[in-house]
Amino acid sequence: MVRAPANGGFPQVLRLQRLRCGLTQLQLAALSTVSVRAIRDVESGRVASPRRTTVDLLAGALQLTGQVRVAFCRAAQAESSYLDRMVTDSMRSDTFTRATDDLVGRDHELDTIAGLLVRAPRQRLLTVTGISGVGKSRLALEAGRRVLAEFDIPMLWVPVSDTRNDRTAKGPMPALLRAMATLITGRADTSDELAAIIGTAPMIVFLDGLDDVPVPAPPLLRLLMECPQLTVVATARMPLDIPGECVLPLAPLAVPEPCQERDLDSLVRVPSVGLLLRQVAPMQPDFRLNLANASMVAGLCRILDGLPAALGLAASQCLTEPLPNLYEQLINDPRNLHALISGHSEPMLYSAVIRSIETLPKGHRTLLNRLMEIDGRWTVNDAIGATGLPRPELTRSLHVLLTRGLLRRVEQQGNYFISMLNIVRHACAE
Ligand SMILES: Nc1ncnc2c1ncn2[C@@H]1O[C@H](COP(=O)(O)OP(=O)(O)OP(=O)(O)O)[C@@H](O)[C@H]1O
Ligand SMILES: [Mg+2]
Secondary structure, three states, X not given: OOOOOOOOHHHHHHHHHHHHOOOOHHHHHHHHOOOHHHHHHHHHOOOOOOOHHHHHHHHHHOOOOHHHHHHHHHHHHHHHHHHHXXXXXXXXXXXXXXXXXXXXXXXXXXXXXXXXXXOOOOOOEEEEEOOOOXXXXXXXXXXHHHHHHHOOOOEEEEEHHHHHOOHHHHOOOOHHHHHHHHHHOOOOOOHXXXXXXXXXXXXXXXXXXXXXXXXXXXXHHHHHHHOOOEEEEEEEOOOOOOOOOEEEEOOOOOOOOHHHHHOHHHHHOOHHHHHHHHHHOOOOOOOOOOOOOHHHHHHHHHHOOOOHHHHHHHHHHOOOOXXXXXXXXXXXXXXXXXXXXXXXXXXXXXXXXXXXXXXOOHHHHHHHHHHOOOOOOEOHHHHHHHHOOOHHHHHHHHHHHHHOOOEEEEEEOOEEEEEEOHHHHHHHHO
């Protein structure tokens, strides 16, 4: 953990210089034109990163010159780099260390997110949406790492469910994280405090797992307006519905086409196959992909929708159940998919999918049920034919279902097709 500067840092330096001049905070405020509240915030350490102009105004009012003035300004700068380190350190917290393996696929998504975060015109509020286990957190984390490797932007990772459980809120965490946790859990509107800490400094805040909480939109918007260089990246199963939000719906990993089953080189490059094989390897070291088992592996990836969490569960079963047996079970009885994904190692996955469906507005839920009648991939025109709904109403609903990741969009030779995830089909059937 990063510790505060041993000498007490800029808060103490400012206080000592003020007392040396025999000034109260009120008198210093009057002389410097810096508000008394800002002075109080700096001296109490609530604001770790005072703006450069504030520091200059204070130095002028305290009549600091020469080396003393240089040391005064340096102390303020050291404080802000302390904040940078403290914030970026949250990116290396426990939440992050679990992701030590390489990300599979997602090149386009990573490029897109990294671009939106740093290239002008930047997105200030980006939400990665999708079904549970699709890899939203993992992608956001990787995008953060990529931006961090290239640009020196402080980042704060906020695991929302931890803060909701009060785990983070009680631990020894920086004021910034505490204030952010308080804001997003709706305990209090801390946007003023956050704006004072962040100021005009560039920063990316990740709000990971904004699910099952009413998102405090007004304070979040106020914060974004007060801090022009702040960017917020959220991961959530559905959009936050905040004005200006840019939504990136994340589909599961691509699954193989039947024609790829005869070409092993092409098959292993399909992301869902790559991830499944990587996860099977430690469980079943003698397993090799070959022409005899290629269609079984490809079929398994398709049944599991290329959903990373489901692929992980299937691989973990390999210890007790060879892959072909698992495939047979899933092919013979779809209920076995339910049994697999609600298995003890990730019991939340299936219930999270059910919740994504249950929380749909009624009209969209009805449509989802009717779309179950269409097999395989279909076009919007097919859906109009099958449901009889007018195009505007249908596309509005499809948009909602796609952003929640309950349907996936597939591009084939320049045409767009839509399909329902198997896991969603089973959840609807229940
Ligand atoms: N592209 C990927 N490559 C390798 N592993 C991945 C990939 N995407 C996801 N995973 C792994 O799959 C699991 C589920 O991913 P993750 O936790 O990011 O899902 P999520 O969408 O955030 O789910 P939830 O909505 O429940 O929070 C994690 O173990 C993650 O490391
Ligand atoms: Mg997540």
